[in-house]
Amino acid sequence: MKTYIKYLAVGMMAAAISSCGDFLDPKATSEYVPKDAESLNELLLGQAYPRKDIANTLDGFLHLMDDDIAFAPYQTYDNYFENKLSAMQIVFTWQPNMWDQLYVIYPSHNVNQYKAYYSLILGCNAILDYIGQANDSQEEINNILAQAHALRGYYYFQLVNIFGKPYNSPGGPESLGVPLKLTSNIEEAGIRRNTVGDVYDQVLSDLKAAEELYESLPADMQWKSNFRTSLPMVQLVLSRVYLYMENWAKAALYAEKVMNNSNFKFINVNDVPRMNPNAQSRIYYMNYQSYNSSPEVIMPFGNTADVAFWLFDTPKNGTPCFIASQDLLDSYEDTDLRKDFYIATTKQQDNYPRNWQTLPLGKISLNSQNNNLGSGSDNFGRSFRLSEAYLNYAEAKIELNEDISGVFAKVDLMRKNRFKPEDFKPTPSMSQDAAREFIRAERRRELCYEGHRWFDIRRWGMPEIKHVWHVDGETDVEYTLKAGDNAYTLPIPRTSIELNPDLEQNPMDSGSRPGVNINK
Numbered sequence: 001m002k003t004y005i006k007y008l009a010v011g012m013m014a015a016a017i018s019s020c021g022d023f024l025d026p027k028a029t030s031e032y033v034p035k036d037a038e039s040l041n042e043l044l045l046g047q048a049y050p051r052k053d054i055a056n057t058l059d060g061f062l063h064l065m066d067d068d069i070a071f072a073p074y075q076t077y078d079n080y081f082e083n084k085l086s087a088m089q090i091v092f093t094w095q096p097n098m099w100d101q102l103y104v105i106y107p108s109h110n111v112n113q114y115k116a117y118y119s120l121i122l123g124c125n126a127i128l129d130y131i132g133q134a135n136d137s138q139e140e141i142n143n144i145l146a147q148a149h150a151l152r153g154y155y156y157f158q159l160v161n162i163f164g165k166p167y168n169s170p171g172g173p174e175s176l177g178v179p180l181k182l183t184s185n186i187e188e189a190g191i192r193r194n195t196v197g198d199v200y201d202q203v204l205s206d207l208k209a210a211e212e213l214y215e216s217l218p219a220d221m222q223w224k225s226n227f228r229t230s231l232p233m234v235q236l237v238l239s240r241v242y243l244y245m246e247n248w249a250k251a252a253l254y255a256e257k258v259m260n261n262s263n264f265k266f267i268n269v270n271d272v273p274r275m276n277p278n279a280q281s282r283i284y285y286m287n288y289q290s291y292n293s294s295p296e297v298i299m300p301f302g303n304t305a306d307v308a309f310w311l312f313d314t315p316k317n318g319t320p321c322f323i324a325s326q327d328l329l330d331s332y333e334d335t336d337l338r339k340d341f342y343i344a345t346t347k348q349q350d351n352y353p354r355n356w357q358t359l360p361l362g363k364i365s366l367n368s369q370n371n372n373l374g375s376g377s378d379n380f381g382r383s384f385r386l387s388e389a390y391l392n393y394a395e396a397k398i399e400l401n402e403d404i405s406g407v408f409a410k411v412d413l414m415r416k417n418r419f420k421p422e423d424f425k426p427t428p429s430m431s432q433d434a435a436r437e438f439i440r441a442e443r444r445r446e447l448c449y450e451g452h453r454w455f456d457i458r459r460w461g462m463p464e465i466k467h468v469w470h471v472d473g474e475t476d477v478e479y480t481l482k483a484g485d486n487a488y489t490l491p492i493p494r495t496s497i498e499l500n501p502d503l504e505q506n507p508m509d510s511g512s513r514p515g516v517n518i519n520k
Contacts, residue, residue, distance in 0.1 A: 029419055034296070040127055040144050047123030048151050049228075050302045054116040058302065059158070059451050061113075064091045065481075066453040066465070069442070070325040073470045085321065087111075091480040092467055093515065096486070096508045099493035112493045117159045118181065120190050124152035125184040143221060146213035150229035153206030154237055160199040161244070162490050163506065166458045173197030176504060190502030203241055210234045223263055223298075225291040232261050233299045233384050236336075239392045248396040255393035257277065258298070260409070264386040265295045268417040269337045285289040296386040328448060331441055335423035338445055382451060390414050391443045398435045405429040418446075462488045471516065477515035487513075 034040050050058065070087040071092060086472055090101045102111045127148040134141055156178070164177040179191045194202075212223050214231035223230040239254035258264075291297050324343045332339040391412055397407045408427040416424045430438065440460065444453060457463060465481040481487055486507045497503045 021243075027189045033133050033227065034130050035133045035135060037134055037144060040130060040134055042145055043130070044125065044127055045146060048120060048127060049123075050120065050172050054119065058116055059114065061091045062162075062451065062454040063449060064088060064322070065094060065487075066457060068148070068325050068448050068453050069467075070323050070324045070329045071467065071469055072321050074475075079192075079266045088321065089469060093513055094485070094487040095513050096466075096491065096510070097512075099491065099495070103493075103495065106112060112495065113490075114159070114178075114493050114496050115153050121152055121155050121181065122184055124148045124155070124181060126180075128152075129184045135461070137223070139217060142213045142216050144237055146217070146234075147229045149206040149213065150210035150234050153210065153234075156199055156206070157203045157237065157241060159442060160196055160203070161455050161458070163492055164196045164199065165489055166462070167196055167200055167244050168459050169462075174201070176506070179500075190500055193500050193504055200241065200245065202239075207234050207238050207241065211238070212467060213246060223261075227300060230299060231264070232258050236298060236384050236389055236392075239365040239389060241394050243396060244455070246399070248399045252393050252396035252400070255389045258386065258389035260394060264298060266298050266386060266414055266417045267294045268419075269341045270420060272341055290383075294383075294385070298384040298386065300383040302382045324448075328444065332443055335419055336445070337420070338418050342445075342448060387414055387446050388452075391439065391446060394439045395443065398432060398439055401432050404432065404435050407435070414446070415442070468518070474516050474519060478518045479515045 016046060069092075070388065087102055087105045090098050090105075095101060099112065127144060131141060131145060131148075134144075160177045165172050166173040167173060167176075175196050176193045177196040178193060180194045180199060180202050181191060182202075210229070211231065211234050214234060223232055235254045235257045239251050239258065242248075242251035242254060245251075284311050290300055329339060329343070376397045390413070394407050394411045398404060412426050414428065427438070440456070443456065447453070457465075462484045467479050467481075469477045469479065471477055486509055487507050491506050491508050492503055497505060
C-alpha cells in the first residue's frame with residue numbers, strides 16, 4: 001500500500017502540472033499528504049529535477065541567439081523534416097513574437113520555457129510545503145530541504161535572466177522580473193511580476209538556505225556523484241549569481257570555495273581518447289558532462305535533448321544545420337586543443353574558410369564519422385563544473401584589480417590542461433582592461449555551448465550580433481540584433497499571459513524582424 005501511495009503522489013503532481021497554467025492547481029491535501037522522506041524523495045526526483053517531458057524547452061535554444069553559432073550554408077528547407085527549420089529560423093533571427101510562431105509550428109510540443117521552469121518550481125514548492133509532515137531524522141529532512149531550495153533558487157535565477165533585464169543594466173534591479181510563487185497553492189488574486197531585484201533576493205535566500213542545510217550534514221553527504229544538487233554546486237551557483245550582480249568580492253569568495261574542494265580536478269584534454277587518432281574524420285567526442293568521464297563535473301543535469309533538439313537534429317541530407325561561428329573558432333590559438341575537442345569536426349565540406357564542418361556540441365558524446373549522438377544513462381547535456389569556478393574567480397578579481405598576475409597563475413592551472421605541454425605558455429601580466437578582455441574571451445572558449453554565452457553577453461553590455469540565414473544557394477539574408485535590443489529580454493509567452501492577465505509583457509518590437517539580402 002505504501003508503494004502504491006508513493007507512486008500515486010508523483011502521478012498526482014504530474015497530472016497537476018500537465019493540466020494547469022503557470023501557477024498550477026492547488027495541492028490536494030485531502031487526498032494525499034506525503035509523510036516520510038522516501039515519498040518526498042520520489043516527489044523530488046519526479047517533479048523538481050529536470051524531466052524528460054520538458055527537456056527540449058529549458059535552455060537549448062538560447063544557443064541559437066548568441067554569437068557562437070552560425071547557420072550552415074548547405075542547408076535548405078527542402079532538406080529538412082516538416083517545419084523544424086522554420087522553428088529554428090524564428091529563434092535564430094530573434095523574432096519578437098517567437099512564442100506564437102513556435103506554437104503554430106509545434107502545438108503538441110508546447111514549447112514554453114516560462115511554463116517549463118514554473119512546473120519544476122512547483123515540484124520544489126510541494127516539497128517545501130509537505131516537508132513538515134515528515135517523521136524522519138533531521139538529517140534526512142535537511143538533505144531533502146537543501147535540494148529543494150537549491151533547485152528553486154537556480155530555476156528562478158534562470159527565469160529572471162531569460163525574462164528580465166540584466167541585473168547590472170541601468171535600472172535593472174527595479175525593472176520587471178518574474179512572479180515569485182513560493183507555495184504549491186494557487187492564489188485567488190492575479191499574481192504580478194516581481195522586480196528583478198526581488199527575484200535575485202529570493203534566489204540568494206534559497207541558495208544560502210541550501211548552503212546552510214548542506215553544511216549541517218556530514219561531509220560525505222555534502223557532495224556525492226549521484227546526479228543531485230550538493231554544497232559545491234550551490235556555492236558555484238552563488239558565485240555566478242554574485243558575478244551577475246557585480247558583487248565581485250562575494251563572487252570570488254564562493255568561487256574559491258569550489259576551487260579548494262578536493263573532490264574535483266581538471267581534465268587534461270591530452271588524455272582524452274580518440275577512436276582513431278590518425279583520422280580526424282572519426283574523432284570520438286566523449287561526454288564532458290559526466291562523472292565517469294570528467295573529474296571536473298560537480299553535477300550533471302538535463303540530457304542531450306536540451307542541446308540536440310535545437311543544435312543537432314539531423315535533416316534529410318544527414319548534415320546538422322548549425323555550426324560553430326567563425327568568430328568563435330578564430331578566438332582559439334592554433335595550438336589550443338579545445339578547438340578540436342570542444343567543437344566537433346567532421347568531413348562535411350562547406351563554403352566557410354575552413355576545411356571541416358564544425359558542430360557546436362563536441363562536449364557531448366558523439367561519433368562524428370556518422371554524426372551520431374551517444375546514448376546511455378550517463379549521457380547528460382549540461383553540467384556544473386570546476387572550470388567555471390576558476391573563470392568566475394578570475395573575472396571578479398580582475399574587476400577588483402587585485403593581483404592580476406596571481407589571478408592568471410590560477411587560470412593557467414586550467415589552461416595548461418588545454419594545450420600540449422610543449423605548446424603551453426603562461427599568461428603574461430597585463431593591464432586591467434586587457435585582462436578583462438582576455439578573461440572574457442577565455443570564458444567564451446572554455447564554456448562554449450554550456451548555457452553561458454547568451455547570459456554573458458547580456459551582462460557585458462548587450463552588443464550587436466549579426467546572423468546570416470542561407471535561403472538557398474544564391475540568397476543569404478542577414479538579420480541584426482541591435483546593441484541593447486529589446487530581444488535581449490525574451491517576451492513572456494502569450495499563452496501564459498492569457499492564463500494570468502496580470503502579467504505585464506516585456507517591451508517588444510512590432511511585426512517581424514526584417515532581414516537584408518546581402519547578395520545584391
